[in-house]
Amino acid sequence: MDNSVGRLVSILYRKNQVYLNEALKELGLTASELPIIIYVLKHEGVSQEEMAQFLSIDKAAIARAVDTLLEKGLVQKEKDELDRRANKITVTEVGKKIEFALNQRLLYWTQYLTKDIEEKDVDTMYRVLNIMVDKLEHKDCREIWRNHTCQE
């Protein structure tokens, strides 16, 4: 078995995008807008810069997704009182109404994938994935390769 975290995660990610584009269609959303609206739902008043950093999505892609979410009336932008160059993004009342439906679609994917696998093994997988996510959370991943090459 060719066990590469990158390979397995990439396959699961792309399959998830196909699923999400279908599952989100009736909510008028795309897979690329999902991480943005989920993040704003959990962090009211976040800036686009913060999202770009936390989600590891480039600023241009964040800006595009925020614009389409604005057009759809799901989020709104306001000037940050403390930093006039920054915007604070919040979810509209319409946006809040789809939160349950979004979570339901994410949950269904998880249930579909983990069905028929022993619960203790699924728990171990979550534990290991969470350790890896935590390890990367505040990391500039470009540095991982740069530091590796320095040590050679």
Added chain:
Amino acid sequence: MDNSVGRLVSILYRKNQVYLNEALKELGLTASELPIIIYVLKHEGVSQEEMAQFLSIDKAAIARAVDTLLEKGLVQKEKDELDRRANKITVTEVGKKIEFALNQRLLYWTQYLTKDIEEKDVDTMYRVLNIMVDKLEHKDCREIWRNHTCQE
């Protein structure tokens, strides 16, 4: 802990893309070209349609990546003798020469992420991820949500 396979996989995928873009830079490759060249290395003479289906990447994105790999002299296209509308993609000698360096970069990411985690837990994670990948391999993931809604 908010255990969603989709969420965890998406974070790890995006972090991996940032790492790969850095690690592949000196090889003149981008993260989006990587799955294509890896697939062609393992399946000499594959068609773009097959790749699109197996990798769950849309045909336009496959075509773009194949074009840039052609320009870089890493792959070549030839007409399929049995189906004149299809192309067979193969790796050039130059392409074959970077295979080791590609695998080294994938391996380093895996090593970095799994370091300091108990081996038996990492093995369990691989086993569960592989079960999920197998479950999705020949699946049109749009059907997963469509069938779910039918049952409601």
